[in-house]
Amino acid sequence: MIRAEHVVYEVSGRTILDDISVSVAKGTTLTFMGLSGAGKSTFLKCVSGLNKVKSGAIYVDGQNIVGLSEKQLNDVRKKVGMVFQYAALFDSLNVYENVSFGLRRMNRKLKEKEIAEIVEKNLALVGMSGVEDRMPSELSGGMKKRIGLARALVMNPDILLYDEPTAGLDPITAAAIAELIVKMRDELGVTSVLVTHDVQTIKTASDTMAMLHEGKIVGYGTKEEIFAMDGIVKQFLEGSTEGPVKIS
Amino acid sequence: MTRKKPERKSGITTESALTAPVKAVGDALGAFFGFLGETARIFTATLILILRGKINIRDTVNLMASIGVSSLPIVAVTVMFSGGVISLYLAQIVVKWGFGSYTGAVVGISVVREIAPILTAVVVAARAGSAIAAEISSMKVTEQIDALKALAVNPLEYLAVPRMVAAVLTLPMLAMMADVAGVFGGYYVAIANKVASGGFIATFEAMVTPRDITMGLIKTLFFAVVIVTVAVQQGLRVEGGAAGVGKATTNTVVLSIVIIYILNFILAYVMFNGGPAVG
Numbered sequence: 381m382i383r384a385e386h387v388v389y390e391v392s393g394r395t396i397l398d399d400i401s402v403s404v405a406k407g408t409t410l411t412f413m414g415l416s417g418a419g420k421s422t423f424l425k426c427v428s429g430l431n432k433v434k435s436g437a438i439y440v441d442g443q444n445i446v447g448l449s450e451k452q453l454n455d456v457r458k459k460v461g462m463v464f465q466y467a468a469l470f471d472s473l474n475v476y477e478n479v480s481f482g483l484r485r486m487n488r489k490l491k492e493k494e495i496a497e498i499v500e501k502n503l504a505l506v507g508m509s510g511v512e513d514r515m516p517s518e519l520s521g522g523m524k525k526r527i528g529l530a531r532a533l534v535m536n537p538d539i540l541l542y543d544e545p546t547a548g549l550d551p552i553t554a555a556a557i558a559e560l561i562v563k564m565r566d567e568l569g570v571t572s573v574l575v576t577h578d579v580q581t582i583k584t585a586s587d588t589m590a591m592l593h594e595g596k597i598v599g600y601g602t603k604e605e606i607f608a609m610d611g612i613v614k615q616f617l618e619g620s621t622e623g624p625v626k627i628s
Numbered sequence: 629m630t631r632k633k634p635e636r637k638s639g640i641t642t643e644s645a646l647t648a649p650v651k652a653v654g655d656a657l658g659a660f661f662g663f664l665g666e667t668a669r670i671f672t673a674t675l676i677l678i679l680r681g682k683i684n685i686r687d688t689v690n691l692m693a694s695i696g697v698s699s700l701p702i703v704a705v706t707v708m709f710s711g712g713v714i715s716l717y718l719a720q721i722v723v724k725w726g727f728g729s730y731t732g733a734v735v736g737i738s739v740v741r742e743i744a745p746i747l748t749a750v751v752v753a754a755r756a757g758s759a760i761a762a763e764i765s766s767m768k769v770t771e772q773i774d775a776l777k778a779l780a781v782n783p784l785e786y787l788a789v790p791r792m793v794a795a796v797l798t799l800p801m802l803a804m805m806a807d808v809a810g811v812f813g814g815y816y817v818a819i820a821n822k823v824a825s826g827g828f829i830a831t832f833e834a835m836v837t838p839r840d841i842t843m844g845l846i847k848t849l850f851f852a853v854v855i856v857t858v859a860v861q862q863g864l865r866v867e868g869g870a871a872g873v874g875k876a877t878t879n880t881v882v883l884s885i886v887i888i889y890i891l892n893f894i895l896a897y898v899m900f901n902g903g904p905a906v907g
Contacts (some may be wrong), residue, residue: 430774454780461778468775471766482779535779 381406381539381571382427387436389419389426396422398595400436404588409565409572411582413616414592415625420575421465423592424541427573428462429453441538458486461532465544467524469516475527476512479503483534502530506560522553529560533568540564542574546581558584579617591616593625663883666865671857674788682785683793691794695756696802702751703802704809710743711735711810712817719821728818729827733835735814740836740844741900744806746892748799749851753884757855760791761880764863765873773864788860795852800845807841843899850895851888858884 382404389397397419404410412420425431427438429445437444440456448456469478479499483490490498503509506526516524525545532540542561546554558581564570565585574585582589582603589606591599591613599606599613606613615623718731764787767773776783811832818828862876862883 425774428778430777450777450782454782457778457780462775464771464775464778466770468771470772470775471770472763482781485779485781531779 381441382410382573383437383439384423384427385437385439387423387426387438388434389422389431390434396595397426397433400592400595400597402590402597402600404571404573406571407565407569408587409561409574409585411574411576411586411589412592413575413577413582413589415577415616418592419595420577420592421543424462424543424573424575428457428460428541458535459537460539460541461535461537462541463525463528463532463543463545465547467516467521467528469519469524469527469531471516473516474512475503475508475514475516475519478516478527479531479534482531486535498534499530502533503527505533505563506530507556522549522557525549525557526560529564533564538571540570540572542572542576544576545574546576546578551580554578554581555584557581561585577616579619582617663861667857667861670784670788670861670864671853673784674792674857674860677782677785677789678793682789684786684790687790688793688797691790692798694759695752695794695798698759699748699752699755699798699802700805702755703748703806706747706751707739707744707806708809708813710747711739711812711814714738714743715814715817715823716821719818719823723822728823729831731814731818731823732828732830732832735818735828736811736832736836737840739810739814740807740841741896742844742892744803744810745844745847745851746888748803748806748848749855749888750885752795752799752802752852753855753888754881756795757859757880757884758877760856760859761863762873762877764860765866765876768864768866769869769872783864784860787863788856791860792853792856795856796849799848799852803845803848807844846899847892847895850891854887854891855884858887 384400384402387397387400388395400423402410412423414420422431426433427440427445429448433446437446439445441459443456445453445456469475470481473481476496476499479502480495483495483498499512500509503512506529508523508526508530511519511523511527516527519527529540529545540561545561546557549557558578561572561574561581562585565572572585574581576582586603588602589600590597591606591609593612598611599609601609607617612624615625621627715731715735718734719728722728722730764773767787773783776786815825815828819825859880862880866872866876
C-alpha cells in the first residue's frame, strides 16, 4: 500500500532523511519511533507530498508520488488522511465546519443533509458526538486530536498518517487514542503510518516498526523483532539514559 | 604546542572584511529578488484562480465587511483631518492674496488624486493587511496550511482569492467615502478661515473633474492587490513560532506602505501624464 525506496530529504543542504526504505502492507500499521528531531514527522510529510524529497521513490497505492504536480498530488491525497501533531484544526471554524471542510470541497454535489450525516457518523466513531458547535479553542488537546481524526476520516481514506497523536496527552487519553488507531485499522481496514515516541502507544497500535535515528533507519521489523533488538532500539524502548545515545 | 601566527590571523580578518560587504549585498539582492519572484508567483496564481471563477462568495462578502468595517472609521478620520490641514495652511496664505476660493480646487485635487487613495491604502495595509498576515502566518506555524494541502485544498484558493477579491472591491468604496470625508474636512476648515463657501464649491466644481476622482479610485485597485499579495506572501513564508508571526505582520505593513508609495508615484505619472496637477 505504501512503499518508500531510498528516500533522501534535505533542507538547506542538511540531510534530514537518509536512504529510508520501508513498506506498509494494506490494513496494517507501521510505527516510526525515535528521538525528537530524528526525522519521523518529516517522513510522514514526504508520504503526503507536503515535503518534496531529493531522491528516491514513495509509492502510495502503487503510484510514485515523487515529482508529481500539486494537482496530481491532490488526487493521491484524496486517498490519504493526515492527523497532525497539534490537530491543526482551523481556528475560525467550529467543529462541524472543520470536520465537513474537506468533504464540502472534494464533493460539491453532496447535500447539506448528507454532509451532516457523514459528520455525525464520524464524530460518533471517534467518541465526540455533541460538540459540533464548539470552536477549537474550547476543546482540550485530546478532543482536538479526535476531531482531527474525524476530519481525516470523513474523506473515507485508505491510508491514515498519524503525527504524534498522543503527544502531550495524559496516559488515559493517550491510551484511548491508541485504541482508536487500532479500531480504525480493524474496523475500517485502514493502512496507517504512525509517528510517535510514546512506548505505550507503540505497543498498542503497531504491526511493524521502524526506529529512526539522525535521519537513518537503525531498526526495522515486526513488533516482536523490534522489541528483541539491542543497542539504540533497546535503549529507546526502555527509556534509559544508559546506552549508545548520550544526552548531554 | 603551536600558536597561530599574527599574520595569518590578520589575513583572515582582512579577507573577511572584504568579503563581508559583498556577501551582505548578495544576500540582500537574493532576498529582494526572492520576494519579487514569490509575490509575482502568488499574484499570478491567485489571478488565474479568480479568472477560473474559484471564488467563495460567502467568504468574500464576510471579508469585505471585515475589511470595510475595520478600516472605515480610521480612513474617514485620517482623510478628513488631512483635508482639513491642507485647507488650514492654504487658506492662511491665499486669503491674504484674495484667492481664498481656490482652496476648494487645491483641497479637492489633493484629496481625490492623492490623499484619499494613499491614506485609504495605508490604513487598510496597517489594519487589514496586518490581520491577513497574522492569520495566515499563525495558520502556517500551527500546520493549518499543511492541513489544507492534506485535504487537497489549494491554500491560495482558500486564503488569497477571497481576500484579494474583497480588498479590490472594498478599497475603491472606502476611497470614495474618504474623498467625501477629506473634502468635507477641507471645506469646514476653509470656511472657518474666512474662505467664501460659494467660492470654495465653485473652484472645486470647476477644477476637480470626474477623471480625477476615477483615477484616484483606480489607484486603490492596484494598492489592494499589493496589500493582499504582500500579506499572503509574508504569511506563507513565515518560519518559527510567535516571533515569526510578529515579524510577518510588521513586514507586511512596512513593505506594503513602501510599495504603495512607489507605485503611487508611477501611477500618478502615468495617469496624469507627468503633467501639472491642474490642467
